[in-house]
Amino acid sequence: MRYSALRIAWEALTGHKGWTQAWRDPDPQPAYDYVIIGGGGHGLATAHYLAKVYGKARIAVLEKGWIGGGNVGRNTTIVRSNYLLPGNEPFYEFSLKLWEGLEQDLNYNAMVSQRGIMNLIHSDAQRDAFRRRGNAMILQGSDAELLTTDQVRKEAPFLNFDNARFPIKGALVHRRGGTVRHDAVAWGYARSADQHGVDIIQNCEVTGFCIEEGRIKGVETSRGYIGAGKVGVAVAGNSSRVMAKAGMRLPIESHVLQAFVSEGLKPVLPGVITFGAGHFYVSQSDKGGLVFGGDIDGYNSYAQRGNLPVVEDVAEGGMALMPMLGRARLLRMWGGIMDMSMDGSPFIDRTHIDGLFFNGGWCYGGFKATPASGYAFAHLLATDQPHETAQAYRLDRFLNGHMIDEKGVGAQPNLH
Numbered sequence: 001m002r003y004s005a006l007r008i009a010w011e012a013l014t015g016h017k018g019w020t021q022a023w024r025d026p027d028p029q030p031a032y033d034y035v036i037i038g039g040g041g042h043g044l045a046t047a048h049y050l051a052k053v054y055g056k057a058r059i060a061v062l063e064k065g066w067i068g069g070g071n072v073g074r075n076t077t078i079v080r081s082n083y084l085l086p087g088n089e090p091f092y093e094f095s096l097k098l099w100e101g102l103e104q105d106l107n108y109n110a111m112v113s114q115r116g117i118m119n120l121i122h123s124d125a126q127r128d129a130f131r132r133r134g135n136a137m138i139l140q141g142s143d144a145e146l147l148t149t150d151q152v153r154k155e156a157p158f159l160n161f162d163n164a165r166f167p168i169k170g171a172l173v174h175r176r177g178g179t180v181r182h183d184a185v186a187w188g189y190a191r192s193a194d195q196h197g198v199d200i201i202q203n204c205e206v207t208g209f210c211i212e213e214g215r216i217k218g219v220e221t222s223r224g225y226i227g228a229g230k231v232g233v234a235v236a237g238n239s240s241r242v243m244a245k246a247g248m249r250l251p252i253e254s255h256v257l258q259a260f261v262s263e264g265l266k267p268v269l270p271g272v273i274t275f276g277a278g279h280f281y282v283s284q285s286d287k288g289g290l291v292f293g294g295d296i297d298g299y300n301s302y303a304q305r306g307n308l309p310v311v312e313d314v315a316e317g318g319m320a321l322m323p324m325l326g327r328a329r330l331l332r333m334w335g336g337i338m339d340m341s342m343d344g345s346p347f348i349d350r351t352h353i354d355g356l357f358f359n360g361g362w363c364y365g366g367f368k369a370t371p372a373s374g375y376a377f378a379h380l381l382a383t384d385q386p387h388e389t390a391q392a393y394r395l396d397r398f399l400n401g402h403m404i405d406e407k408g409v410g411a412q413p414n415l416h
């Protein structure tokens with residue numbers, strides 16, 4: 001079924017009896033050409049592009065819970081292409097361009113909203129750094145503008161400009177950045193992949209790999225053995241656990257990141273605002289809730305819930321930036337498991353096991369990467385060659401010294 005305004009009008013007039021299931025609920029087949037492990041944004045996007053762009057068939061996505069139950073449905077929905085390093089920026093710009101055409105591609109309303117991102121500047125040194133980043137963005141075909149304090153005041157008059165510790169001295173603005181409704185991304189990719197013949201199999205946990213003479217043959221799952229020509233792993237926060245079943249140890253640690261949403265308020269924020277002195281970012285959802293977050297919890301964990309010291313830290317950051325936040329009531333909070341890589345950048349690569357491919361290390365920035373990650377992973381699975389925008393995302397980069405140290409904090413996953 002094609003979704004359209006006409007279809008909505010027709011269904012409204014005929015009692016909404018014509019809507020069909022958005023995707024099937026098939027039983028697993030004995031074998032597939034391509035098995036994607038993980039029904040998050042990246043796994044579902046991979047299946048979509050593998051079928052639609054690369055024309056592949058006999059594809060399954062295996063998800064241990066329900067699709068959208070992982071980080072793709074837990075993030076703060078920010079998408080942007082404002083990276084500094086050449087290994088990263090072309091990839092994220094490619095992703096943003098895919099976001100811009102995503103709803104047409106999927107025939108699904110993902111509420112892509114390019115309402116802009118404002119990175120606030122609090123010191124002269126930070127202005128220099130942001131100017132450099134803005135120039136790098138423009139050189140890679142993205143957009144960037146440097147605003148003065150007065151220009152920021154016009155767009156966001158409610159900020160605390162004269163904070164004694166963190167006065168606001170301007171901002172780097174990326175107008176094409178914004179937000180996308182996160183769970184709609186999972187649903188949209190799932191629906192489209194299903195329409196292209198992909199089997200999306202939920203409640204199917206991968207418990208082991210069958211590897212013979214260095215080649216992948218299939219996977220053991222909670223629903224039995226499934227044979228596979230190629231296997232792509234895209235399990236985000238569970239990367240280390242799943243790849244350990246293939247005998248691999250990854251340069252990744254799992255950490256918790258929390259998010260918060262306030263009660264619904266009248267429209268107040270013009271777009272996404274980030275606090276450059278602490279770590280705090282905020283946007284407003286279409287329902288009116290202020291959606292915000294801060295740092296990871298700072299210790300390794302597989303629990304999808306966080307601790308109170310970080311709640312306090314996030315609240316302090318928010319209050320320093322936007323004192324009116326103290327008047328809003330918090331509606332809910334939650335946590336997700338981040339696959340933090342050592343240099344803060346991801347991996348889309350083959351492994352030493354023939355036919356086994358890995359996608360992970362997205363830290364807390366993988367939502368914006370979803371379309372490009374799916375596209376590049378599908379490209380790698382289909383052609384055995386890295387996609388041109390993802391060539392730097394190699395697993396061996398720590399061995400050969402080609403780290404992509406975007407934040408300049410070295411091998412410190414807790415600082416990325």
Ligand SMILES: Cc1cc2nc3c(=O)[nH]c(=O)nc-3n(C[C@H](O)[C@H](O)[C@H](O)COP(=O)(O)OP(=O)(O)OC[C@H]3O[C@@H](n4cnc5c(N)ncnc54)[C@H](O)[C@@H]3O)c2cc1C
Nearest residue numbers: 038040041042064070071072075076078206336366367368
């Ligand atoms: C609070 C929070 C805020 C964030 N904010 C942003 C943001 O604003 N912008 C941004 O770009 N990024 C953000 N992120 C990061 C982003 O959400 C993740 O990097 C990205 O979603 C990870 O990829 P995914 O969607 O494929 O992951 P997931 O949705 O987690 O998908 C992985 C799936 O693998 C499944 N799985 C695990 N093990 C197995 C197994 N053995 N067998 C089968 N299936 C398995 C899991 O159940 C899960 O559904 C945030 C994350 C969190 C938690």
